[in-house]
Amino acid sequence: MVLGFLGLIGTGWAAEVTLQPPPGSPEWLRQQNELAIRAARQAYWPEAVYRWSKILRFKPDWAAIWNNLAVAMEAMGQWDKAMAYYRKAMELEPDNTAYRANYIRFREIQQKYRKGAPPESSETRNPGSPPLP
Numbered sequence: 392m393v394l395g396f397l398g399l400i401g402t403g404w405a406a407e408v409t410l411q412p413p414p415g416s417p418e419w420l421r422q423q424n425e426l427a428i429r430a431a432r433q434a435y436w437p438e439a440v441y442r443w444s445k446i447l448r449f450k451p452d453w454a455a456i457w458n459n460l461a462v463a464m465e466a467m468g469q470w471d472k473a474m475a476y477y478r479k480a481m482e483l484e485p486d487n488t489a490y491r492a493n494y495i496r497f498r499e500i501q502q503k504y505r506k507g508a509p510p511e512s513s514e515t516r517n518p519g520s521p522p523l524p
Contacts, residue, residue, distance in 0.1 A: 415449035427459070436463045454483035458490045465497055473497060 412418035427442035443460045446453065461476035477494040484490060 414445075420446055420450060420453075424456070431459065431463060434466070436467050439463050440467075452483055454480045454487065454490065457483065458493060461497070462493065465500075470501060 412422065423442045423446050427439040427446075430436070430438035430442065440460060440463050443456050443463070446456050447460075450456070457476050458480035461473045461480060464470070464473035464476060474497070477490065477497060480490040481487070481494060
């Protein structure tokens with residue numbers, strides 16, 4: 392009876408471990424990005440930031456992730472980080488019009504806020520899904 396119980400635990404555990412792609416693999420990156428996008432769409436920004444930051448440890452040249460992190464930082468009111476991340480995305484992909492448009496929109500919001508207008512609500516933002524590696 393104990394042997395059967397251990398066998399079930401061992402089998403279940405092994406099956407769970409083998410289903411996880413290795414960190415940094417294309418499948419792992421895709422899964423982390425999907426989880427981050429789901430979190431962002433629900434305005435659960437800390438979780439999205441956590442997932443996107445994990446991705447950047449393995450793929451620091453993924454411009455879409457920098458752009459999405461910028462959107463998250465903007466939504467959380469961390470404007471200095473948002474500015475730096477928008478710039479990083481544009482540095483990595485200077486011809487990407489979506490990143491440039493996000494940066495310009497962000498700058499406009501910053502300028503309005505400095506003049507006394509309230510910033511755009513994070514709930515009106517809908518981050519796009521970046522291309523997969």
